Amino acid sequence: xxxxxxVPTFPESVQEGTIATWHKQPGEAFSRDEVIVxxxxxxxVQEVPAPADGVLxxxxxxxxxxxxxxEIIATFSEGGxxxxxxxxxxxxxATNSAEASEIIAxxxxxxxxxxxxxxLSDVTGxxxxxxxTKEDVANYKVSAPVExxxxxxxxxxxxxxxxxxxxxxxxRIEKRVPMTRLRTRIAERLLDATQNTAMLTTFNEVNMGPxxxxxxxxxxxxxxxxNGTRLGFMGFFVKxxxxxxxxxxxxxxxxxxxxxxxxxxxxxxxxxxxxxxxVVPVLRNVEHMSIAEIxxxxxxxxxxxxxxxxxIDEMLGGTFTITNGGVFxxxxxxxxxxxxxxxxxxxxxxxxxPMAVDGEVKILPMMYLALSYDHxxxxxxxxxxxxxxxxxxxxxxxxxxxxx
Numbered sequence: 001x002x003x004x005x006x007v008p009t010f011p012e013s014v015q016e017g018t019i020a021t022w023h024k025q026p027g028e029a030f031s032r033d034e035v036i037v038x039x040x041x042x043x044x045v046q047e048v049p050a051p052a053d054g055v056l057x058x059x060x061x062x063x064x065x066x067x068x069x070x071e072i073i074a075t076f077s078e079g080g081x082x083x084x085x086x087x088x089x090x091x092x093x094a095t096n097s098a099e100a101s102e103i104i105a106x107x108x109x110x111x112x113x114x115x116x117x118x119x120l121s122d123v124t125g126x127x128x129x130x131x132x133t134k135e136d137v138a139n140y141k142v143s144a145p146v147e148x149x150x151x152x153x154x155x156x157x158x159x160x161x162x163x164x165x166x167x168x169x170x171x172r173i174e175k176r177v178p179m180t181r182l183r184t185r186i187a188e189r190l191l192d193a194t195q196n197t198a199m200l201t202t203f204n205e206v207n208m209g210p211x212x213x214x215x216x217x218x219x220x221x222x223x224x225x226x227n228g229t230r231l232g233f234m235g236f237f238v239k240x241x242x243x244x245x246x247x248x249x250x251x252x253x254x255x256x257x258x259x260x261x262x263x264x265x266x267x268x269x270x271x272x273x274x275x276x277x278x279v280v281p282v283l284r285n286v287e288h289m290s291i292a293e294i295x296x297x298x299x300x301x302x303x304x305x306x307x308x309x310x311x312i313d314e315m316l317g318g319t320f321t322i323t324n325g326g327v328f329x330x331x332x333x334x335x336x337x338x339x340x341x342x343x344x345x346x347x348x349x350x351x352x353x354p355m356a357v358d359g360e361v362k363i364l365p366m367m368y369l370a371l372s373y374d375h376x377x378x379x380x381x382x383x384x385x386x387x388x389x390x391x392x393x394x395x396x397x398x399x400x401x402x403x404x
Contacts (some may be wrong), residue, residue: 011313035049326349
């Protein structure tokens with residue numbers, strides 16, 4: 001009996017996806033819930049599990065093909081019927097050479113190798129069972145040196161002749177890698193934000209000493225009381241942002257056509273860096289969350305983002321975004337808006353700097369804060385007041401508890 005493997009139902013905001021990697025080939029058996037294929041969308045790479053035990057019969061959509069929701073991409077025989085017998089050296093697909101059985105490559109990889117004139121036997125496969133993927137071919141470096149012949153220029157009668165450029169020697173390797181669907185979508189959104197908003201950035205700086213002292217004093221007890229949850233800085237900044245958003249609703253608003261939509265709740269996106277690009281999962285109703293719950297949520301996003309496990313629905317919506325370039329050593333930056341949101345807060349590295357305090361110079365752990373905002377709905381006064389509110393609460397953490 002033949003069964004179908006279909007593309008999962010995409011959310012409304014996702015129109016289509018691209019077949020990224022087939023983990024099984026025709027004739028190979030699999031177990032229920034085993035990942036059969038990866039589908040890359042504008043937001044995440046979605047894994048498609050096997051609906052039941054069986055053997056893959058036919059692949060209808062190859063790697064690189066565009067697919068839509070619920071489209072049939074493969075068929076399989078349920079219950080293991082038709083599996084290749086043990087010890088059978090003949091491949092399930094039609095091949096007639098020993099070389100084909102030794103070199104296992106995805107169809108997209110074979111196609112790209114033919115286009116580039118690359119011998120698949122020279123490429124090391126990183127896929128399951130040594131399978132050569134499209135990425136392996138794209139990343140393959142030609143080891144042969146490039147021959148460069150010095151151009152001979154016709155003699156020119158001039159007063160002074162510059163010394164000829166020394167001939168280029170050695171390898172000059174280039175590689176061309178197509179942008180992934182996720183990276184393409186990120187590029188489109190960033191360009192849209194810079195071209196279709198009146199984006200402006202305002203800066204301030206905050207003394208991190210009080211928060212660092214509070215964290216040092218209570219971090220062990222906090223971790224013990226909250227079942228291993230670590231006390232970081234993000235929880236304080238998110239709680240401060242929630243209070244500042246309440247005071248200045250325009251920063252928590254968005255534009256819809258000719259309307260300004262003011263949100264009576266705070267859904268805060270937290271930028272997470274992954275191997276495939278930057279994603280922004282959203283903490284919902286943060287106004288009702290404790291610092292421990294915020295820290296748990298941020299940590300969970302970080303771990304699942306690293307493994308590519310963040311779902312599409314977790315990245316939809318959001319009324320405000322926080323990004324922390326400081327974890328990579330950034331001292332100062334201008335973050336780009338995440339439309340249709342009207343503002344984004346950028347955190348940076350903590351660095352000791354000499355500061356004037358009560359007429360004396362003191363060395364304090366300082367952090368630059370940056371607020372990029374859409375000047376169409378947020379005035380400069382409101383943007384500055386928002387940053388000052390966060391600065392005041394971070395420098396005096398009791399204000400967070402007392403909502404002062």
